[in-house]
Amino acid sequence: xxxxxxxxxxxxxxxxxxxxxxxxxxxxxxxxxxxxxxxxxxxxxxxxxxxxxxxxxxxxxxxxxxxxxxxxxxxxxxxxxxxxxxxxxxxxxxxxxxxxxxxxxxxxxxxxxxxxxxxxxxxxxxxxxxxxxxxxxxxxxxxxxxxxxxxxxxxxxxxxxxxxxxxxxxxxxxxxxxxxxxxxxxx
Amino acid sequence: xxxxxxxxxxxxxxxxxxxxxxxxxxxxxxxxxxxxxxxxxxxxxxxxxxxxxxxxxxxxxxxxxxxxxxxxxxxxxxxxxxxxxxxxxxxxxxxxxxxxxxxxxxxxxxxxxxxxxxxxxxxxxxxxxxxxxxxxxxxxxxxxxxxxxxxxxxxxxxxxxxxxxxxxxxxxxxxxxxxxxxxxxxxxxxxxxxxxxxxxxxxxxxxxxxxxxxxxxxxxxxxxxxxxxxxxxxxxxxxxxxxxxxxxxxxxxxxxxxxxxxxxxxxxxxxxxxxxxxxxxxxxxxxxxxxxxxxxxxxxxxxxxxxxxxxxxxxxxx
Numbered sequence: 206x207x208x209x210x211x212x213x214x215x216x217x218x219x220x221x222x223x224x225x226x227x228x229x230x231x232x233x234x235x236x237x238x239x240x241x242x243x244x245x246x247x248x249x250x251x252x253x254x255x256x257x258x259x260x261x262x263x264x265x266x267x268x269x270x271x272x273x274x275x276x277x278x279x280x281x282x283x284x285x286x287x288x289x290x291x292x293x294x295x296x297x298x299x300x301x302x303x304x305x306x307x308x309x310x311x312x313x314x315x316x317x318x319x320x321x322x323x324x325x326x327x328x329x330x331x332x333x334x335x336x337x338x339x340x341x342x343x344x345x346x347x348x349x350x351x352x353x354x355x356x357x358x359x360x361x362x363x364x365x366x367x368x369x370x371x372x373x374x375x376x377x378x379x380x381x382x383x384x385x386x387x388x389x390x391x392x
Numbered sequence: 393x394x395x396x397x398x399x400x401x402x403x404x405x406x407x408x409x410x411x412x413x414x415x416x417x418x419x420x421x422x423x424x425x426x427x428x429x430x431x432x433x434x435x436x437x438x439x440x441x442x443x444x445x446x447x448x449x450x451x452x453x454x455x456x457x458x459x460x461x462x463x464x465x466x467x468x469x470x471x472x473x474x475x476x477x478x479x480x481x482x483x484x485x486x487x488x489x490x491x492x493x494x495x496x497x498x499x500x501x502x503x504x505x506x507x508x509x510x511x512x513x514x515x516x517x518x519x520x521x522x523x524x525x526x527x528x529x530x531x532x533x534x535x536x537x538x539x540x541x542x543x544x545x546x547x548x549x550x551x552x553x554x555x556x557x558x559x560x561x562x563x564x565x566x567x568x569x570x571x572x573x574x575x576x577x578x579x580x581x582x583x584x585x586x587x588x589x590x591x592x593x594x595x596x597x598x599x600x601x602x603x604x605x606x607x608x609x610x611x612x613x614x615x616x617x618x619x620x621x622x623x624x625x626x627x628x629x630x631x632x633x634x635x636x637x638x639x640x641x642x643x644x645x646x647x648x649x650x651x652x653x654x655x656x657x658x659x660x661x662x663x664x665x666x667x668x669x670x671x672x673x674x675x676x677x678x679x680x681x682x683x684x685x686x687x688x689x690x691x692x693x694x695x696x697x698x699x700x701x702x703x704x705x706x707x708x709x710x
Contacts, residue, residue, distance in 0.1 A: 228468040235464055239457055248449040257452065261460050268468060332442045340637065351440045352447035354413045357406055367592060369402075373644045375409075376402035376436075383439045 216281045224271050231271070234281065235264050242285050244353055249293050259296060263289045279362065286363040335385035343378035350375050400429040400436070402648060408433060409440060520560055521572035530579070543594040547587060547601025551609060554583040558616050561632070565620050570627035577635040584610070588642045592649055607646050610639045 222230035
């Protein structure tokens with residue numbers, strides 16, 4: 206991809222170029238999506254350095270998977286998100302997580318949302334404990350839609366659901382969270 | 393699941409949350425705009441605010457982005473150079489070479505399938521999760537789905553297969569095979585999701601692919617699952633509870649679809665929610681302004697996402 210590459214090149218075009226060996230094209234994809242992927246990972250691991258390492262690995266692994274990648278109606282960002290989630294599972298398994306992840310042994314009631322290295326006394330423990338006690342889908346939609354403030358269509362693409370499903374899921378998740386917070390606050 | 397009168401709808405909650413996130417309104421303003429739902433809206437948006445204050449992640453440092461970008465390009469170019477160093481002769485030798493023995497093996501395989509395949513397919517219909525023919529059974533089902541040409545045909549098959557998964561789960565519960573029960577219910581969840589998506593877009597008014605019929609079917613499925621749950625071991629109940637929750641979620645989705653856009657449901661003074669049934673095009677995103685303040689995306693389906701950041705902008709947290 207030369208200097209004449211326009212900003213408005215679609216993801217599909219960039220992916221095709223990257224698949225045929227254009228490193229700059231993949232670099233452009235990186236610059237487009239490094240922020241949301243980093244923010245997602247940062248939210249999950251809490252530590253900036255770990256988030257940087259994992260973010261870089263997500264894009265490396267995505268590049269290595271490019272030859273077999275086909276859009277199939279799902280955007281590239283959703284693919285990156287899946288890679289990031291799998292990377293996080295591996296990350297926690299390799300660290301023998303104090304903070305278990307869903308695919309690891311998430312035990313009911315454990316404060317799984319208390320990300321490593323960020324347990325400060327001034328944190329809103331009630332909200333974190335309440336979040337950790339919710340079903341995993343509820344936790345994820347709250348992270349993506351609320352904490353990261355992703356628009357609903359993007360959350361739908363990432364989670365592989367319809368927009369209606371995401372709105373309903375968010376509604377139920379926030380109601381459940383509110384109820385849990387009230388219970389925790391009363392303790 | 394029925395919504396109580398006065399309970400805020402998912403669309404309204406989403407709309408108000410977007411307004412607050414984009415800085416177009418405060419929680420108090422949203423609540424006062426919809427007085428009938430003020431209490432609930434205020435509470436839910438306040439809960440969301442607590443989450444955002446606690447968990448909203450930071451942007452990466454520009455220095456990291458630039459360094460990482462350069463490292464990534466360097467590694468890509470190094471790996472490309474490495475691949476180019478593979479001599480054509482070496483590459484050719486790595487390709488499978490067609491040999492007469494392979495042709496004979498393929499012919500024998502095809503003959504075997506033709507002569508014995510029909511029997512295998514028939515036998516697989518009774519297979520249960522964990523059995524050797526279960527993979528064949530599921531493959532046959534997917535093949536039949538791929539070969540149907542109508543939405544109603546698809547819907548009929550999906551309904552049958554979802555109920556077959558429930559039967560399998562019930563059988564697994566009876567013999568205490570919790571892992572295999574989980575496998576069956578994962579298949580049930582998947583089939584129900586597909587059937588819900590089909591009902592959402594097909595426009596069928598009657599039959600298995602209609603929203604009304606699906607709602608009734610889900611209610612029945614939940615009853616079946618609850619019945620199975622009552623005499624299942626604890627390990628199995630985890631899977632069954634998840635399947636029940638999944639079905640209830642799909643019921644709630646259907647309720648939203650069935651109930652959307654009906655003016656008689658709106659309370660006096662309530663603003664029409666802009667969202668309609670699922671399947672709206674990307675162009676409709678703009679009217680609610682869901683995107684953060686970024687350059688508008690292209691019209692292509694998978695062009696730059698509205699929230700993909702430009703190179704040099706350090707974004708503010710929402």
